Amino acid sequence: GDAPAGKSAAAPRAAHSVKFVRTEDTGLKDEYVTPMFDVTWGPALAAFSTCMESGNGTVGPSLAAIASDEEMEAASGNAAEAAEVCLNGFQLAICTAGLCGNDVARSAFVRALENFSLxxxxxxxxxxxxxxVQTLLRLGRDDGELLGDSWEHVFxxxxxxxxxxxxxxxxxxxDRAAAAAAERRRKRLEEKAEKERRAA
Incomplete structure (x- = not known):
């Protein structure tokens, strides 16, 4: 369908290309953002981590035994959506921590993200x-100036x-070499069998 009036079809795409950039400090960061982030980053990390751990894409055998195919598909879809929300939260938290100068929070989020990559x-x-892994590498590419010491995890x-x-x-x-060797061996055997057939 057509995009609603006043909204372009490119609007959702533009929302994903938002970048964090350093600007002149207006005072709001120190007055509002930093104190709020200092209070909320720990619980946010716990919530994202719990969701990432429990949003297992591989459904266990106990659920597979009682769930229908539709339920299994829904569970898998929910897990994927939850993981995407968490990864978005990780990225925003890392950028916010970098902007607020909270090295402990930034390091904790980046380390957790690296650990979840396995x-x-x-x-x-x-x-x-x-x-x-993709989120970690994208952070390095797009928001590298905010990573500070956390670059080691990206590297x-x-x-x-x-x-x-x-x-x-x-x-x-x-594998290619083994396949080529097997093909040569097969040809040699065929040639040998052909010679034996002619000799007989």
Whole structure:
């Protein structure tokens, strides 16, 4: 359908491109924003973390035994939506902490985000874990000036992603080499069988 009058179709897209930038301090940050953030960042981190941990995309066998396909699909969709809300909250909290100069809060949020990515743990990653990695890397790209000492987590994630990519490329190269060797072996066996057939 058409966009409502006064609203363009590009409005939702523009909302996602909002950036935090440093501006001249108006005094409102120190008077209102910083005290409110100092009080709320801990509970917000706990809420986001709990939601990320409980929003497991892989539904357990006990629920799978009693839930219908529609219910399973709804549960998976709800988990994905909850993860997206949490990741948005993480990103906004990290940026707000950077703007307010709250290094402890910023470090806590970035560290939690890195932990939820499961990078370097050897555990199987689900979609929400990949989204954590993407959010962490996007923070480095878009809001790097607000990260301060928390850059180390972004670099660690980037390093792990590069390692996984190199590992994937090595495995793909080995798979191609193994497939080529198997093809050569198959051809040799076919040629040998053909020679034996002719000799007989």
């Amino acid at each position: 990078l370097g743990t050897g555990r199987l990653m689900e979609y929400r874990h990949v989204r954590c 660690r994630a980037l390093s792990e992603v590069a390692r996984l990519r190199a590992l994937f490329e090595l495995m793909a190269r080995n």
